[in-house]
Amino acid sequence: MKITRAEVEHVAKLARLALQESELDALTGQMDAILDYVEKLKELDTDGIVPTSHAVPMENAFREDAVKDSIGVDKALSNAPESGDGCFRVPRVIE
Amino acid sequence: MELIDKTIHELHRMLIGGEVTSVALTRAFLQRIAETDNRINAFITVCEEQALKDSEAADRLIAEGKADLLTGIPVALKDIFLTAGVRTTCASKILDTFIAPYDGTAVARLKERGAVIVGKLNMDEFAMGSSNENSAFGPVKNPWDTSTVPGGSSGGSAASVAARQAVATLGTDTGGSIRQPASHCGVVGLKPTYGRVSRYGVIAYASSLDQVGPISRDVEDCAILLQAIAGYDPADSTSVDTPVPDYRAGIKDGVKGLKIGLPKEYFIEGLDPEVKAAMEAAIETYRGLGAEFVDVSLPHTDYAVASYYLIATAEASSNLARYDGVRFGVRVDQGRGLIDMFEQTRAAGFGDEVKRRIMLGTYALSSGYYDAYYLKAQKVRTLIRQDFLEAFQAVDVLLTPVAPTPAFGLGEKVSDPLQMYLSDIFTIPVNLAGTCAMSLPCGFSSAGLPIGLQLIGKPFAEQTLLRVGYAFEQATEWHRKKADL
Numbered sequence: 001m002k003i004t005r006a007e008v009e010h011v012a013k014l015a016r017l018a019l020q021e022s023e024l025d026a027l028t029g030q031m032d033a034i035l036d037y038v039e040k041l042k043e044l045d046t047d048g049i050v051p052t053s054h055a056v057p058m059e060n061a062f063r064e065d066a067v068k069d070s071i072g073v074d075k076a077l078s079n080a081p082e083s084g085d086g087c088f089r090v091p092r093v094i095e
Numbered sequence: 096m097e098l099i100d101k102t103i104h105e106l107h108r109m110l111i112g113g114e115v116t117s118v119a120l121t122r123a124f125l126q127r128i129a130e131t132d133n134r135i136n137a138f139i140t141v142c143e144e145q146a147l148k149d150s151e152a153a154d155r156l157i158a159e160g161k162a163d164l165l166t167g168i169p170v171a172l173k174d175i176f177l178t179a180g181v182r183t184t185c186a187s188k189i190l191d192t193f194i195a196p197y198d199g200t201a202v203a204r205l206k207e208r209g210a211v212i213v214g215k216l217n218m219d220e221f222a223m224g225s226s227n228e229n230s231a232f233g234p235v236k237n238p239w240d241t242s243t244v245p246g247g248s249s250g251g252s253a254a255s256v257a258a259r260q261a262v263a264t265l266g267t268d269t270g271g272s273i274r275q276p277a278s279h280c281g282v283v284g285l286k287p288t289y290g291r292v293s294r295y296g297v298i299a300y301a302s303s304l305d306q307v308g309p310i311s312r313d314v315e316d317c318a319i320l321l322q323a324i325a326g327y328d329p330a331d332s333t334s335v336d337t338p339v340p341d342y343r344a345g346i347k348d349g350v351k352g353l354k355i356g357l358p359k360e361y362f363i364e365g366l367d368p369e370v371k372a373a374m375e376a377a378i379e380t381y382r383g384l385g386a387e388f389v390d391v392s393l394p395h396t397d398y399a400v401a402s403y404y405l406i407a408t409a410e411a412s413s414n415l416a417r418y419d420g421v422r423f424g425v426r427v428d429q430g431r432g433l434i435d436m437f438e439q440t441r442a443a444g445f446g447d448e449v450k451r452r453i454m455l456g457t458y459a460l461s462s463g464y465y466d467a468y469y470l471k472a473q474k475v476r477t478l479i480r481q482d483f484l485e486a487f488q489a490v491d492v493l494l495t496p497v498a499p500t501p502a503f504g505l506g507e508k509v510s511d512p513l514q515m516y517l518s519d520i521f522t523i524p525v526n527l528a529g530t531c532a533m534s535l536p537c538g539f540s541s542a543g544l545p546i547g548l549q550l551i552g553k554p555f556a557e558q559t560l561l562r563v564g565y566a567f568e569q570a571t572e573w574h575r576k577k578a579d580l
Contacts, residue, residue, distance in 0.1 A: 079424070
């Protein structure tokens with residue numbers, strides 16, 4: 001086994017997903033099969049290989065630090081499930 | 096030949112010649128969508144009213160002699176592109192009610208040229224899938240055979256072009272999501288080099304792999320659309336500031352003396368015999384046109400799918416953290432506090448495949464596993480990229496199949512995620528390498544399903560791909576075949 005059900009439950013917590021028991025069961029088997037498949041990467045000797053995080057060679061992308069218009073409060077809030085006083089409203093954070 | 100069968104370049108001539116108006120054209124496509132979409136489910140949103148308004152404006156521009164090649168042409172967009180004032184769902188329940196507050200750069204560039212957007216197209220949820228069965232709005236069906244999948248994730252973008260519901264469309268390609276559906280639907284699709292087209296206003300899946308590109312009836316249309324959307328964008332710092340060439344210039348120059356590489360790892364045992372035969376016929380066609388073939392090797396091909404499913408899922412787990420029920424989209428709040436709200440919202444809003452990829456990516460990035468999975472995958476990515484750069488020392492382009500088989504049946508691979516992932520075996524390496532590739536129709540299976548040919552080019556050599564693709568199209572009739580829908 002590459003991954004246990006307890007680990008799957010822990011990952012679901014990290015990912016903020018409230019998964020059903022049946023989903024956790026199915027995912028344990030599926031993730032195990034996929035992780036078993038990706039094991040094949042270990043066949044390759046990658047010592048000294050520089051990892052690629054970006055496929056096109058690029059230097060830092062600098063721009064002028066100029067003040068520009070932004071999207072504005074009304075538009076930014078236009079899709080909010082709940083808003084008020086020009087802010088996003090969320091459930092109580094500190095009990 | 097009906098209006099809806101024509102290409103952008105043909106319709107442009109008719110529009111400026113006064114043979115047809117954009118309003119009439121737009122009505123013809125809207126009617127076609129109304130008549131056919133119950134059979135293929137390619138559209139999530141049809142923008143009838145706005146499209147007709149825009150077509151009137153386009154007709155005024157044409158009358159004033161200010162028409163661009165795209166002015167008045169009805170196009171449609173994968174529902175991953177933010178489109179101001181229009182619902183943009185990414186085929187997810189979590190964005191069911193999301194109205195985009197601004198246009199993405201590619202969309203803005205099409206609008207500036209007067210293109211008429213007729214609607215937003217179905218796709219795999221958050222672009223995760225190879226069959227378009229992962230949509231919260233139901234699967235798209237292949238216009239050539241509605242019991243088969245159109246491919247994914249840009250399934251709606253490819254199916255709607257094949258079904259004559261739009262002249263051309265835009266899709267996105269993270270591991271083959273333009274090329275594989277284009278191949279399964281018998282149309283042309285191009286994934287540009289990473290950084291060639293801005294990703295601003297495109298809902299992110301895996302940011303180091305995602306790229307925007309056109310799907311069209313023929314290669315010339317593909318060039319016209321790429322011309323419109325390519326180029327540096329200050330709003331996307333990963334877009335590349337190199338000049339955009341004239342993609343139609345030299346398109347007719349042919350392939351005499353061109354060196355085409357055949358990577359042996361793409362002509363494997365598991366390749367469907369009909370796909371193999373279509374590749375052999377295409378090779379003969381190119382030989383007849385004066386191209387030379389060279390055997391090459393991309394030795395790390397077999398590791399691409401494993402590398403991809405770690406990198407893409409890791410990036411996805413980070414990108415999709417923003418869907419938390421706070422700033423946009425659906426919220427599920429049971430009154431049990433903020434964390435519970437996050438967890439319930441995400442559990443209710445995401446479909447199975449999206450959850451699976453978030454879980455895999457979270458695991459690959461989690462403490463203790465980062466080096467073994469994510470970092471290892473990025474090192475293998477380097478090897479895969481080097482394979483391509485070495486092969487391109489000896490050849491101008493590579494020729495391969497797009498997919499190992501023609502379109503498979505609806506439901507055939509849904510229960511086995513790994514088998515589904517392996518259907519992208521020939522397209523994924525290109526995204527990891529960051530280079531460009533195109534899918535072209537090159538034949539049909541005995542069951543009447545389209546087969547596609549993939550041309551892979553050097554970084555930023557889209558012009559070469561278009562020239563090589565155009566030569567094939569001129570010598571064959573595959574792109575003229577019509578799905579009987």
